[in-house]
Amino acid sequence: MNEQVLLGxxxxxxxxxxxxxxxxxxAPLLEEDVAFSSIAQNEIGHARAVxxxxxxxxxxxxxxxxxxxxxxYRCSPLxxxxxxxxxxxxxxxxxxxxxxxxxxTALKDDPDTAVAGLxxxxxxxxxxxxxxxxxxxxxxxxxxxxxxxxxxxxxxxVGMLPEGLRADLAVRTGLDLPSxxxxxxxxxGTHTPELAPLWDEMTxxxxxxxxxxxx
Amino acid sequence: MAAxxxxxxxxxxxEYVQSGGQVETTDWMPEDxxxxxxxxxEMHGNSELMGxxxxxxxxxxxxxxxxxLALTAKVQDEVGHAQLIYRVVExxxxxxxxxxxxxxxxxxxxxxxxxxxxxxxxxxxxxxWLVDAAAIISQKALLKCSYAPYARIMxxxxxxxxFHILHGRDVILAMVTGTPAQxxxxxxxxxxxxxPLMQFHGNPIPADEDPMxxxxxxxxxxxxxxxxxxxxxxxxxxxxxxxxPDPKLHKRDDGVWxxxxxxxxxxxxVVTGHGPxxxxxxxxxxxxxxxxxxxxxxxxAA
Numbered sequence: 001m002n003e004q005v006l007l008g009x010x011x012x013x014x015x016x017x018x019x020x021x022x023x024x025x026x027a028p029l030l031e032e033d034v035a036f037s038s039i040a041q042n043e044i045g046h047a048r049a050v051x052x053x054x055x056x057x058x059x060x061x062x063x064x065x066x067x068x069x070x071x072x073y074r075c076s077p078l079x080x081x082x083x084x085x086x087x088x089x090x091x092x093x094x095x096x097x098x099x100x101x102x103x104x105t106a107l108k109d110d111p112d113t114a115v116a117g118l119x120x121x122x123x124x125x126x127x128x129x130x131x132x133x134x135x136x137x138x139x140x141x142x143x144x145x146x147x148x149x150x151x152x153x154x155x156x157x158v159g160m161l162p163e164g165l166r167a168d169l170a171v172r173t174g175l176d177l178p179s180x181x182x183x184x185x186x187x188x189g190t191h192t193p194e195l196a197p198l199w200d201e202m203t204x205x206x207x208x209x210x211x212x213x214x215x
Numbered sequence: 216m217a218a219x220x221x222x223x224x225x226x227x228x229x230e231y232v233q234s235g236g237q238v239e240t241t242d243w244m245p246e247d248x249x250x251x252x253x254x255x256x257e258m259h260g261n262s263e264l265m266g267x268x269x270x271x272x273x274x275x276x277x278x279x280x281x282x283x284l285a286l287t288a289k290v291q292d293e294v295g296h297a298q299l300i301y302r303v304v305e306x307x308x309x310x311x312x313x314x315x316x317x318x319x320x321x322x323x324x325x326x327x328x329x330x331x332x333x334x335x336x337x338x339x340x341x342x343x344w345l346v347d348a349a350a351i352i353s354q355k356a357l358l359k360c361s362y363a364p365y366a367r368i369m370x371x372x373x374x375x376x377x378f379h380i381l382h383g384r385d386v387i388l389a390m391v392t393g394t395p396a397q398x399x400x401x402x403x404x405x406x407x408x409x410x411p412l413m414q415f416h417g418n419p420i421p422a423d424e425d426p427m428x429x430x431x432x433x434x435x436x437x438x439x440x441x442x443x444x445x446x447x448x449x450x451x452x453x454x455x456x457x458x459x460p461d462p463k464l465h466k467r468d469d470g471v472w473x474x475x476x477x478x479x480x481x482x483x484x485v486v487t488g489h490g491p492x493x494x495x496x497x498x499x500x501x502x503x504x505x506x507x508x509x510x511x512x513x514x515x516a517a
Contacts, residue, residue, distance in 0.1 A: 017283075024271035024290050025264065026500055028507035029514070030298045030311075033267075037291035040274075041284055048280040062279045086507045143513060205336045206278040209397060214389050215278040215336070 003054060004074060006115070008188060009103065010050035011075035012160070014065055015195075016096060017043030018202060019079060020089075028086055039093075039129055046122050053118055066203050067211070070196060076188040078156035080195045090136045091149035095157035097133040098172050100126060102165050154178065159187035232361035232431040239363050240306045248430050252362055253307050255432050260300035261318050261325035263293045268496045269333045269342070278336065285382045289343065292375045299368045306364065319501040321488045326350075328411050330490020337397075337404030340390060343383025345408065348448055349415045351376045352440050353433070361431035384451075391455045398456075405452070406460045413461075413474065414482040416440040445472040 020040040027033040051061035078096060083089050104126060107119035140146035155178045158166055170177045185192075206215070221242045222228045228245055238244055267290040274290065277283035301311040317323040328346050333339065354373050360366040390397040422428045422436030445464075449472070452459055463475045485493070 018275060021271070021274045021287060024274060025267040025294070026271075026503040028503070028510040030264075030294060030301070033294040034291055034298065037287050037294065041287040041291065044280060044283055044287065048284070051280070062281075065280055066278075084503075086510050139513060139517060140510075143509075145509075201275055203276075203278075205273075205276045208336075209394055213397065214393050215282060215386075 005107075006050055006054055008074040008076070009107070010047045010054070010065075011073050012079050012096075012100075013043040013050070014047035015073075015075045015198065016079040017041075017047065018198060019081075019083070022082075022084055023089070035132055039132065042125050042129065046125070049118055049122070053114060066206055070191065070199055073191070073195065073199075074188065075191075075195070076156070076160040077186050077190060077192045078153065078160050080192045080198065081153075081156070082194045082198075087140065087143070087145045087149040088153065090133070090140060091146060091153050092157075093129075094133040094137045095150065095153055095173070096160070097126065097130045099157050099160045099169055101130060102168050102172070103161060106165065150175075155182050155186040159183055229429070233429075235359075235431075237361055237363040237366065249307055251426055251430055252365070252432060253304055253309050255427055256300060256307070256362075256365055257304050257309065257314050257317075258324045258326070260297045260304060260314060261323055262329060263297040263300060264318070265325045265329040265496060265500075267293050268499065269329065269331075269492075270339070272333065273336065273339045276336070282386065286339070289379050289382060292379070296372050296375070299372070303362075303364050303368060315504070319497050319504055321493075321497060324486050324488075327414055327482055327485045327490070328408075329496075330485045330493045331407075331411055332492050334407070335400045335404060336386075337390065337400030337402075338407070340383055340386035340401060341404040341408045343379055344387050345383070345405075345412055345448060345452075346415070347376055347379045347383055349412055349440075349444050351380065352443050352447075353416065356433045356435045356440060359431075359434045365432075387455065391457065401455075402457055405457055409460050410478060410481070411485075412444075413441070413477040414479070416444065418479050418482070442472055445474070446470075 017040040020036050020043065023033065023036045025033065027036055047065065048061055051064045052059070055061055055064050078092060081088075081092070083092060101123075104119050104123045108116055108123065110116045110119065154173075154175055157173075158169060158178060161169055166177060209215075219236065221236075221238060221244075222231050223243050225245045225247075228243075228248070232238065232248075238248075270286060270290050270293075274283060274286045277286055301314055304314055305311055314323065318325070328342070328349075333342065351373060354369055354376065357369045358366055358373065360369065387401055390401045417437040419438040419441075420436070422439070425436055427433050428436055446466075449459060449464065449466075461475050463473060466472050484490075488494075488497075
């Protein structure tokens with residue numbers, strides 16, 4: 001299995017889980033506060049499981065998650081965006097879940113049984129996230145600001161997947177694939193300026209003690 | 216079970232609840248009792264909700280994946296508690312939307328400890344361990360609440376809170392056995408939080424003069440709760456090598472803890488909306504409540 005693909009999955013889940021935790025205590029409905037905490041928890045749990053798979057039994061998943069240099073992260077620009085605004089947050093949730101399902105489905109057929117098994121396990125939990133995202137997509141679908149948010153984020157969602165999986169994303173979302181020009185700066189492999197402040201805050205406590213300190 | 220006849224007279228109702236009688240939502244109750252219940256339970260709901268805001272900052276900064284998961288689970292529990300608690304208030308006649316609006320308008324109270332800043336990861340441990348320990352003592356005194364629907368949800372809440380204390384103690388344990396700087400973070404946090412913790416259970420008014428006790432909304436007085444907290448946790452604090460920042464604190468031969476008089480003026484000042492972080496946290500909630508009003512409008516119109 002290509003380690004970079006796994007790392008992309010884990011970093012996406014870690015960073016998106018981080019972004020969704022930003023809604024803690026301030027979601028538009030208490031029910032969504034609970035839902036977002038639960039989703040964030042699952043995403044971070046998935047990230048941990050994938051990091052553990054990459055580092056192996058004696059490896060340090062935390063070190064892999066937090067102690068890399070910024071340019072070594074493989075997350076997609078979509079999950080990095082700071083979007084404390086519900087229309088864009090839900091547009092990202094929906095686009096991410098559709099793209100993630102395509103990616104996870106491909107991983108379920110991976111020849112490495114450990115990878116395929118983990119993908120199947122993640123897929124079972126993601127099914128609930130997809131239901132939640134679909135429900136909100138249906139609720140907000142007619143709202144112009146939600147439609148505009150989907151349009152804004154669409155190139156980023158496409159940029160989350162490798163080229164071979166993009167046509168499927170277009171079919172499932174009913175959206176047209178953007179031109180290569182429009183994809184520039186939105187594809188995995190590049191980072192937005194919003195990743196650096198996120199990483200700084202995410203690791204501020206960890207960096208305050210010498211490497212190897214227990215927390 | 217045969218239905219119990221609830222007395223429809225204030226004095227007889229008072230005697231009924233004082234002898235251990237419980238009341239359901241549809242039962243008759245004196246207006247004063249209903250008002251006191253709403254005020255008390257609403258403040259509990261507000262506290263669960265406001266308590267997640269200081270934690271929010273530290274979910275984002277949690278130093279390991281495990282800690283991040285545990286904190287996220289904890290706030291999920293807490294908002295879930297707020298949801299349950301506001302439902303009880305709603306059944307008593309005050310809608311949730313009104314509670315949330317009064318909260319951000321500064322018309323409703325929440326616990327003193329959630330008006331203070333959190334400065335380090337040490338605070339995260341102290342809050343999850345000692346603030347939650349203090350809270351669980353108050354909450355256990357609600358398991359026998361004369362208002363039965365509230366007593367019932369407290370069972371679930373107390374059970375979940377007990378896990379938060381374990382998480383908090385584990386955070387503290389990792390740090391006090393870590394580097395000297397990590398130990399210092401915990402000691403500094405304890406120094407900061409000790410005052411608010413000693414104020415947490417309220418001034419030592421005799422239980423018989425406490426209306427919440429008279430109506431048997433809670434089953435113990437303020438000082439009793441504080442003594443229980445000191446008895447349960449001071450030995451544990453010492454065991455970890457930490458120092459309680461109160462030179463007067465000691466246990467008398469008769470088992471009663473003596474301590475420096477907490478600053479009751481500070482408590483009053485803080486819970487009436489003048490804490491160091493009160494306005495900032497309310498403004499933060501208010502900002503998003505206003506920004507996302509359209510979402511609630513769309514949902515309600517459906």
